[in-house]
Amino acid sequence: MKLFFFVFVIALIFFQALAEASLYGNAVNNRTNIERDDEVSEVFALHKKHHSGKINCSNACSRRCKESSRKKICHRACKACCKRCNCVPPGTYGNKKACPCYASLRTHGNKPKCP
Numbered sequence: 001m002k003l004f005f006f007v008f009v010i011a012l013i014f015f016q017a018l019a020e021a022s023l024y025g026n027a028v029n030n031r032t033n034i035e036r037d038d039e040v041s042e043v044f045a046l047h048k049k050h051h052s053g054k055i056n057c058s059n060a061c062s063r064r065c066k067e068s069s070r071k072k073i074c075h076r077a078c079k080a081c082c083k084r085c086n087c088v089p090p091g092t093y094g095n096k097k098a099c100p101c102y103a104s105l106r107t108h109g110n111k112p113k114c115p
Contacts, residue, residue, distance in 0.1 A: 057082035065115060067092045074115045081105055081114035 061078035068074040082088050085101035096103035096114075105113040 054086055055082070055088070057088070060088035064088050064092060068115065077113060078115050 057079050061075050061082055064078050065071050065074035078088065081102050084105065085099060087099040087102060089095040089098045089102060102114050103112070107113045
């Protein structure tokens with residue numbers, strides 16, 4: 001029984017050492033990826049167009065939901081999506097390619113969240 005316990009403890013120490021070595025290797029790789037991402041983001045920052053900031057979600061959603069049969073529900077869902085994505089597709093229906101974030105949000109039932 002003592003031999004079994006001794007082997008068990010040695011095996012635990014061995015697996016812990018392997019796990020720590022694996023974490024150290026991932027940390028080194030992550031650091032180099034972060035450095036590369038910083039360089040890439042600096043390049044893209046030079047080419048970014050000026051954006052005016054947050055949009056007025058109430059106005060955008062009023063425009064989006066004006067032909068909806070359930071205006072309150074449409075407006076509530078649209079405002080939640082707008083606040084998260086900071087954009088609302090043009091028109092009253094469809095055009096979701098204009099705002100991919102808005103189109104990708106889903107409910108718990110995996111149905112489109114945004115009108």
